[in-house]
Amino acid sequence: xxxxxxxxxxxxxxxxxxxxxxxxxxxxxxxxxxxxxxxxxxxxxxxxxxxxxxxxxxxxxxxxxxxxxxxxxxxxxxxxxxxxxxxxxxxxxxxxxxxxxxxxxxxxxxxxxxxxxxxxxxxxxxxxxxxxxxxxxxxxxxxxxxxxxxxxxxxxxxxxxxxxxxxxxxxxxxxxxxxxxxxxxxxxxxxxxxxxxxxxxxxxxxxxxxxxxxxxxxxxxxxxxxxxxxxxxxxxxxxxxxxxxxxxxxxxxxxxxxxxxxxxxxxxxxxxxxxxxxxxxxxxxxxxxxxxxxxxxxxxxxxxxxxxxxxxxxxxxxxxxxxxxxxxxxxxxxxxx
Numbered sequence: 091x092x093x094x095x096x097x098x099x100x101x102x103x104x105x106x107x108x109x110x111x112x113x114x115x116x117x118x119x120x121x122x123x124x125x126x127x128x129x130x131x132x133x134x135x136x137x138x139x140x141x142x143x144x145x146x147x148x149x150x151x152x153x154x155x156x157x158x159x160x161x162x163x164x165x166x167x168x169x170x171x172x173x174x175x176x177x178x179x180x181x182x183x184x185x186x187x188x189x190x191x192x193x194x195x196x197x198x199x200x201x202x203x204x205x206x207x208x209x210x211x212x213x214x215x216x217x218x219x220x221x222x223x224x225x226x227x228x229x230x231x232x233x234x235x236x237x238x239x240x241x242x243x244x245x246x247x248x249x250x251x252x253x254x255x256x257x258x259x260x261x262x263x264x265x266x267x268x269x270x271x272x273x274x275x276x277x278x279x280x281x282x283x284x285x286x287x288x289x290x291x292x293x294x295x296x297x298x299x300x301x302x303x304x305x306x307x308x309x310x311x312x313x314x315x316x317x318x319x320x321x322x323x324x325x326x327x328x329x330x331x332x333x334x335x336x337x338x339x340x341x342x343x344x345x346x347x348x349x350x351x352x353x354x355x356x357x358x359x360x361x362x363x364x365x366x367x368x369x370x371x372x373x374x375x376x377x378x379x380x381x382x383x384x385x386x387x388x389x390x391x392x393x394x395x396x397x398x399x400x401x402x403x404x405x406x407x408x409x410x411x412x413x414x415x416x417x418x419x420x421x422x423x424x425x426x427x
Contacts (some may be wrong), residue, residue, distance in 0.1 A: 130159040141396045161264025174356065179352075205374070212274075213311065214309065246308045252348040260312055306390075370415035379406065
């Protein structure tokens with residue numbers, strides 16, 4: 091009977107260890123979770139940061155990853171509900187209400203500030219204001235300084251479908267910031283003279299800007315940094331009144347507020363993958379570091395975010411290896427040889 095009891099106890103113990111994934115080594119699979127799902131809300135920097143984190147998690151921690159793509163609203167909702175596990179770029183002020191409610195409710199957990207040196211707003215190519223002697227471009231709107239000044243120049247930015255109005259390129263309608271730009275147009279009195287044009291994607295914004303820039307033509311629209319676009323082209327951010335929280339809340343009639351771009355995980359992940367969460371707590375970059383990868387993508391044809399991530403990790407090995415234990419770093423570096 092004693093032998094049977096010992097055998098029975100051994101079977102139970104083996105089952106418990108199996109259910110918990112056995113040992114919890116820093117470099118192997120954590121065992122409590124087989125796969126982590128990342129959010130892709132549509133812009134290139136989040137794709138690159140996803141790819142960097144995925145490479146480290148897959149090769150260093152032995153956990154499979156995949157990506158769920160969708161609009162900001164859809165991916166955040168999926169994140170809160172647990173269909174998405176990791177978000178590498180939450181622009182916290184652009185999604186302030188949803189983000190703060192989810193944090194307060196404990197649905198998601200902030201892990202780090204990925205970067206906080208970002209800028210966003212309405213841009214024009216600098217040659218629109220100053221001209222470009224080298225390209226033979228004369229200044230088109232030398233007195234254009236502020237967003238409100240756009241009211242003086244609708245004919246300069248003429249909309250092809252409504253040439254008596256200008257075209258202002260907004261963010262795609264699935265992005266949280268689109269509503270902010272729409273509110274700004276109302277606040278600054280631009281709706282009578284400008285078409286609020288909402289492109290279908292980030293790629294559509296870039297294509298319209300690139301075409302205009304290469305032709306030396308006027309263009310005005312929403313963009314942000316860090317991006318390959320702001321790194322590559324000489325653009326001027328149109329001025330707005332200094333940020334004031336009360337005014338911002340009422341009318342959005344100020345410059346964009348400081349915006350921490352954070353990494354976060356669903357509430358279940360700290361228990362399910364604690365060592366991955368420790369890695370994400372150390373994940374910190376900057377706008378220039380992010381633009382390095384984006385500029386590399388821009389400079390080469392058909393470079394994917396995954397390829398840009400590998401290039402970035404080789405260029406900045408000292409940075410990402412500081413986020414993880416030595417044995418994890420060794421495994422990841424070995425996978426890139």
